[in-house]
Amino acid sequence: MAAVLVLVFGGVNVLRARAATLQCHQYALVQTMPSLVELWLRRFAASARAAHFVFSAGTLFGATTTWWGAGKARRTPHEGVDFGRYAPLIGSAGGGGGAGALRAAATAVVAVQPGCAVPCLCDGAVTCVIRDFICETLVVEHPQLSSRAGGRAGMVLCSLFAHVRAERRQGERVRAGERLCSVAPSPTSAPAHLHLSLAWLPHALLSEQLTWKALVTDARVDFVDPLAHVDSRLWTISDEGEGEGG
Numbered sequence: 001m002a003a004v005l006v007l008v009f010g011g012v013n014v015l016r017a018r019a020a021t022l023q024c025h026q027y028a029l030v031q032t033m034p035s036l037v038e039l040w041l042r043r044f045a046a047s048a049r050a051a052h053f054v055f056s057a058g059t060l061f062g063a064t065t066t067w068w069g070a071g072k073a074r075r076t077p078h079e080g081v082d083f084g085r086y087a088p089l090i091g092s093a094g095g096g097g098g099a100g101a102l103r104a105a106a107t108a109v110v111a112v113q114p115g116c117a118v119p120c121l122c123d124g125a126v127t128c129v130i131r132d133f134i135c136e137t138l139v140v141e142h143p144q145l146s147s148r149a150g151g152r153a154g155m156v157l158c159s160l161f162a163h164v165r166a167e168r169r170q171g172e173r174v175r176a177g178e179r180l181c182s183v184a185p186s187p188t189s190a191p192a193h194l195h196l197s198l199a200w201l202p203h204a205l206l207s208e209q210l211t212w213k214a215l216v217t218d219a220r221v222d223f224v225d226p227l228a229h230v231d232s233r234l235w236t237i238s239d240e241g242e243g244e245g246g
């Protein structure tokens with residue numbers, strides 16, 4: 001399995017502070033989600049050959065500005081997290097290895113590349129594939145996870161993988177770790193990246209023609225911070241590199 005470099009980050013304290021703001025119905029998620037998201041993070045890191053992902057302020061849940069260009073105001077607070085940059089794993093063959101290689105991995109940051117495979121977070125079924133401003137968003141519903149997370153009448157927990165090329169179709173059953181999609185090239189000023197959202201979505205909304213406009217305007221939709229409570233060595237927060245990537 002992929003080696004994981006042990007680095008010291010400040011992100012955990014940020015998350016603990018944010019955890020205090022969670023609403024009551026989200027407490028059940030605390031029991032269920034962190035290990036799931038962490039396992040998914042490890043799988044996605046292996047796919048990208050990342051030692052750890054690097055998040056700047058604009059990439060995080062609830063961000064009010066973009067992280068590319070001049071950092072424009074977002075129309076609505078960020079509904080998930082953006083995986084756009086990472087510190088690459090250093091190959092084990094040659095290169096000197098040892099502590100020098102660890103330092104190199106800790107300082108180099110590169111952009112997530114189009115084509116990078118994205119694994120499924122949790123067993124479920126593909127609800128739909130919708131358009132987004134870069135390419136496609138693949139929506140996966142997780143009825144069993146919804147039950148484990150406490151359940152909410154008329155709602156289902158979903159994972160949404162945005163700015164991707166979907167490789168699975170509506171109605172397909174999917175299992176945790178299976179390849180779902182790949183990061184899409186970006187025809188816009190935003191660099192290619194994976195956006196991950198977790199959300200409680202009303203069944204009634206899923207039965208309609210789902211759009212991102214509906215997702216961000218329907219008051220019943222409840223987005224959850226994917227990184228909340230995830231005590232991981234696989235990500236860090238950095239203010240460096242804002243606006244890069246073009």
Ligand SMILES: [Zn+2]
Binds near residue numbers: 078079196
């Ligand atoms: Zn995003």
